[in-house]
Amino acid sequence: MKISGIIEESIVDGPGIRFVIFFQGCTHNCYKCHNPETHDINKGKEMSVDEIINKIKNVPLTDGVTLSGGDPLMQIDDCLELCKKIKKELNLNIIVYTGYTYEQIIKMTKPQYKELFNYIDYLIDGPFIYDLLDLSLKYKGSSNQRIIDIKQTLQEGKIITSDL
Ligand code: SF4
Incomplete structure (x- = not known):
């Protein structure tokens, strides 16, 4: 998969000490996006799922993994495989950021999108909307974005948000 970068120990991308993987490629084109260098899928570094798993294993203090x-x-097949392995081999909690909304994802025809929900804990969804920028929000850039508790959402059949 194409990776833009990795932060091995972050305290700003979710609760605890988190291993953060920045995926390369984004077509949402949010106005004033913080990471424009991540948009071009032809850039970034090619890494395998196992390479990333091994890197996570080398950071023993990791509380969880954040995919940003x-x-x-936009690389759903690799994203799914990575999340499956994180759960199976490391049993860490997983947060996934996406510019899509939950409602858009569940309508996607490729089954891998919905399957991903079986392996992740929280989805932080929706595009960054500059007019709704709120610097006081924890783990989110704009107030339209939601932290969705995926396990609770699947159990109850309706969107359950979380403050983490
Ligand atoms: S989804 Fe994220 S990376 Fe993509 S354009 Fe919007 S803010 Fe930037």
Whole structure:
């Protein structure tokens, strides 16, 4: 998969000490995006799922993994495989950022999008909307974005948000 960068120990991308993977590639084109260098899918570094898993294993204090970008869902097959392995081999909690909304994702025809929800804990969804910028928000850039508790959402059949 194409990766823009990795931060091995972050305290700003979710609770605890998190291993953060920035995926390369995004077509949402949000006005005043913070990471424009991640947009071009032809840039970035090619890495395998196992390479990333091994890197996570080398950071023993990791509380969880955050997939950011770019948009991880634009490389859904690799994103899914990576999340499956993180759960199976490391049993860490997973947060995924995406510029798509939850409602858009569940309508996507490729089954891998919905399958991803079986392996992640939280989805932070929606594009960054500059007019709704709110610097006081934890883990979010604009107030339209939601932290969705995926396990609760699947159990209850309706969107359940979380403050983490
Ligand atoms: S989804 Fe994220 S990376 Fe993509 S354009 Fe919007 S803010 Fe930038």
